[in-house]
Amino acid sequence: xxxxxxxARTAAGHMRVPFPLDEYAERDEKPDxxxxxxxxxxxxxxxxxxxxxxxxxxxxxxxxxxEEAVRNILAYLRAHPQVTSVSLGxxxxxxxxxxxxxxxxxxxxRWVNAVAERVTAEFPEVVLTVLxxxxxxxxxxxxxxxNVLAILCFDSHACLDPEVRAKREALVxxxxxxxxIGQYGYDTGDHVYKLPRIYFGIQREMIRFLHAQGAEHVYSxxxxxxxxxxxxxxx
Numbered sequence: 001x002x003x004x005x006x007x008a009r010t011a012a013g014h015m016r017v018p019f020p021l022d023e024y025a026e027r028d029e030k031p032d033x034x035x036x037x038x039x040x041x042x043x044x045x046x047x048x049x050x051x052x053x054x055x056x057x058x059x060x061x062x063x064x065x066x067e068e069a070v071r072n073i074l075a076y077l078r079a080h081p082q083v084t085s086v087s088l089g090x091x092x093x094x095x096x097x098x099x100x101x102x103x104x105x106x107x108x109x110r111w112v113n114a115v116a117e118r119v120t121a122e123f124p125e126v127v128l129t130v131l132x133x134x135x136x137x138x139x140x141x142x143x144x145x146x147n148v149l150a151i152l153c154f155d156s157h158a159c160l161d162p163e164v165r166a167k168r169e170a171l172v173x174x175x176x177x178x179x180x181i182g183q184y185g186y187d188t189g190d191h192v193y194k195l196p197r198i199y200f201g202i203q204r205e206m207i208r209f210l211h212a213q214g215a216e217h218v219y220s221x222x223x224x225x226x227x228x229x230x231x232x233x234x235x
Contacts, residue, residue: 182217
């Protein structure tokens with residue numbers, strides 16, 4: 001990463017620190033059940049199965065959800081003073097509370113702002129990342145906290161299609177108006193695709209476009225074996 005000119009690594013994953021399921025499972029005192037979602041008409045208590053850390057989201061509209069996240073993030077940052085960023089990215093594969101259906105973007109990003117406001121009161125330099133992903137891919141209609149970095153998740157290879165590229169560029173512009181931005185690229189090779197995916201040209205063009213819009217982060221999910229596909233990441 002340093003040879004490629006990386007200045008720092010930014011947390012760009014899902015929600016592990018704000019809601020530590022392994023810790024919840026082990027301790028006697030559990031978090032308030034109201035912060036967990038209603039899925040298929042029932043309360044889903046994610047800590048009962050911490051190995052299934054995906055397909056659920058906290059109930060973002062509940063005030064206690066922000067309080068719980070802030071408490072855990074502050075404890076983590078106090079214990080790890082070298083950490084410069086924490087992910088607030090939504091968990092994988094959906095699972096938003098049924099009480100929030102149709103307004104996921106509003107409830108989630110207002111929750112993000114509330115958490116960022118309180119965390120940065122004690123740690124003013126920390127960066128809090130979010131993922132523009134699935135149900136919360138569209139940019140909100142209000143600005144995000146200055147310490148929030150929105151990471152847009154898309155495959156640059158698909159931008160070889162002019163229609164897809166136009167939609168991706170519109171998404172980037174929308175986000176650049178309300179937040180700091182970056183990209184998480186699905187640049188997978190033989191882990192997913194058996195035919196070679198060589199598209200340095202469109203990657204270069206999209207990175208330049210992102211940079212022109214103010215992007216400050218790019219991550220490549222390479223997910224292939226160097227022996228089978230060579231030094232594509234470095235190129």
